[in-house]
Amino acid sequence: METKKEILAEFKRLGFSLIDENKVFGSITFGEISIEVTICIDQDFPFKAPIIFLETISGKKELYKNIPYKWRHLDEWVLSQNPRDSKFTICCLHNWVPQGKNNARFICDRIYSWLKSNITETWDPEEDLPTSKIIPKQATVARLILSNEFIESCMKELKPKEKKLYKLIHSKYKFKGTGATSRNGVISNKYALDDIDFNNPYIYFFSDDRETKSTCLDYLINIKSDGGFNHADCLVIRLPSWARFKTLYQLLEYLRVNEYITSKLVRKYNNLPIVVIFRGDKGRTEVVSFLCDKEILNQNGSMKVQMISIDTIPKRQPEIGLNVGLIGVGSLGSNVARLLVNKGVKTLYMSDHDMLKPENLGGHILPSMFLYANKADAVANYLMHHLVKETEIYSGNNDEEVFEKADLLVVTVGDNEAFNKLAFNKLQNYKKPIIWAWVSPHNIIHKMVITSQKTGCLNCFFLLEKKNETLRQINEKVNEELSKLDISYIDLCGNPHTVSFPERMADFAAKIVATISLYAKTKRFEFDYLVEYWDVNTSIPKIFTGLLNVQDECGCEGKGREN
Known part of the structure; x- marks a missing residue:
């Protein structure tokens, strides 16, 4: 070279x-x-x-x-x-x-x-990568956040060559020289473009854009803007497919000559945000946004324009088209919930009877601001404010409601008594698929068992563990390892706490969600149980899977399935 x-x-x-x-x-x-x-x-x-x-x-x-x-x-x-x-x-x-x-x-x-x-006008396919008709790459910190849904709604509402004023919300302006900020809640079109300091960051979003509104309001709170924001009229223009331009200047000339921007429209504004929707390269829909003042109509003037970058929130189709119920939202369950929402589950129902305590911090996805709140309610609140919101989330401590509404149930209850009550009482005759998941102290062993009308029950798995040579040897090795370790530590108040590893918990949660995702696509499970064993000095577990047939000693009503 x-x-x-x-x-x-x-x-x-x-x-x-x-x-x-x-x-x-x-x-x-x-x-x-x-x-x-x-x-x-x-x-x-x-x-x-x-x-x-x-x-x-x-x-x-x-x-x-x-x-x-x-x-x-x-x-x-x-x-x-x-x-x-x-x-x-x-x-x-x-x-x-x-x-x-x-x-x-x-x-x-x-x-x-x-x-x-x-x-x-002939391109080699290797050279003709996706491109845009107009990409003004100005180093601007003014950003308009749009969702694909809002753009699609504008395309439906506006015919080609049509325009309409929409309501825009944005963070408060700072002014050159004085550093003063615009008053909270005012209509910002009254401010002269020359007076606004665009060295400061601003975000804009449409009040009718449901997909971005909550995200942007969260941002304003996060940057400690005192919840303050301004409103503005914004002109949205949809151009016809035959509109001809390549540069920003050519676009502005096209808008002026074809009277998309008229003196009657702009004379009452000292600045006007404009969003232009047009057919771009290879027929794709493209959007460009900017602020202008009255000089845009002056053919001999400076044609002053402040570009606004556009960030989009993509439309995500739920990848898991199921109503998933989650019983137990502790360290493992909260990681499962987060991944399900990230993946795009249709609806998530959660139930937990416990509150978040200081001992849970670190292993749980929740921060300390949720201390002493119900775990299910707190996780729902956290996910709805921190992740993309296509998933509907319901929470509380009503197990029966979750049983009824879920298409598939995930049980990650850590308390042995509560787990056994679910397994051998409440859910013993449950007709829908259940994923049972639990971990040992130190996360030495993780177990996932899937029960349905086509498999044996959870008790069948416990019986299988005693008969299957591989599973029996794993359990013996785990018990031997645990006997050498402190499976819990005692705090200053004399309370025991189980030792666990958050990275292993997250890894196991990912396997559970991957299993659910595959089931959503194929309506079948590739295994009935998964056991992963972490040797003390390894970073990758050994994984064992198999099918769960009805065990003769159990006598449950499961039909089982052939190996």
Whole structure:
């Protein structure tokens, strides 16, 4: 691989001019079209790809208005509030890796190929990676958070060429010079764009965007904004598929010429947020957002625009289309609950009769702010405020309600008496699948047993453990290991606490959720029991699985299934 010095020398041999120790300037021609480019090679070369700035097209320098509408794989860098100041970079070094062939000749060939593809409108599939029609890459800390659902609702409500004012909510503005903030709850369209300090971060979201509203309000509370925010009218425009533009300047000109933005509309605002929805590259829906003032209508004016970056919350289809019930929301159960919600379970019902105590902190997913709250209610509260909210969550201490509403039940109760009461009384004749899961002190052994009308019962598994040579040997080894360890420690108040390892608990919870996920897709389990054994000096457990048939000594009503 060439060094930086060597590649600069090679560019000179190819006819490029050396601007300084980091840049070369030259031209590339295809047919009658010639472009001039500046290639920047910084100190991180060859590990970082060179940046290629487009300077002119056939001698024309005002690229903001002269770039052809159909040109692709070109990024715009909005350097100020004036879109005429934009710079443009060519995206032709996809999947750059530091290797010998990536020399000056290779880079020139890639630029030539990019130019040829844009002129002929024919792209090599390997070069034609997903792109966007307009990507203003301004370094802005103003961010609009959108959900795909809200964009889809706008597409349904607005026909092409239509526009509408929506209500926007955003964090309070800070003003240049004084550092003062906007008053809580005011309509912020009254503030002059020049007075707002955009060196400070702001987030924007639509009041009708149900998917993002709670997330953004949580953020405002987290940054200690005193819950303060402003409202603003925001113009949402849906452009027709035939709208022609490539750069931000061309888009603004299109909006002005086609009277999407009129003097009647903007004269009552000192600043107006605008969101434009349009058909982008290969027919994909794209969105761009910015703040403008009255000067946007002045053809000879500065056309002042403050870009707003767009972050989206993707639409997630529940990956586990089941109503899952969780009995016991301790260290293991809380990890299962978190993963189920992250994975996208349809509905989660939780029940626990215990409260979160100081001894639970560390192994449990809950922080100390939930001390002495019911575990199920606290976990539900935590998950609804910290994770994506497609899952409906219900909680409390009503086991029977969970039994009734769940399609599949997970029992992770740690108390032996409560566990036995469920196994041999309340759930003895339960018709739906149950995943029973428990762990030993020090997490030396984890056991997951799945019972249903097609398997033996939990007692059948305990009988199988005595007859199956492998399972019996594992249990004997575990008992031997535990006899050497303190399975609990005594605190200052004389209370015993079981020793456990949170990383092993999380690993076991992941296996439980993976089992549920597969069942949701196939309506079958690939095993009836899983036993994993952690040797004292290993980081990876040994795993044993098998099927659970009805044991003759049990006499339960399970049908069992053939091996």
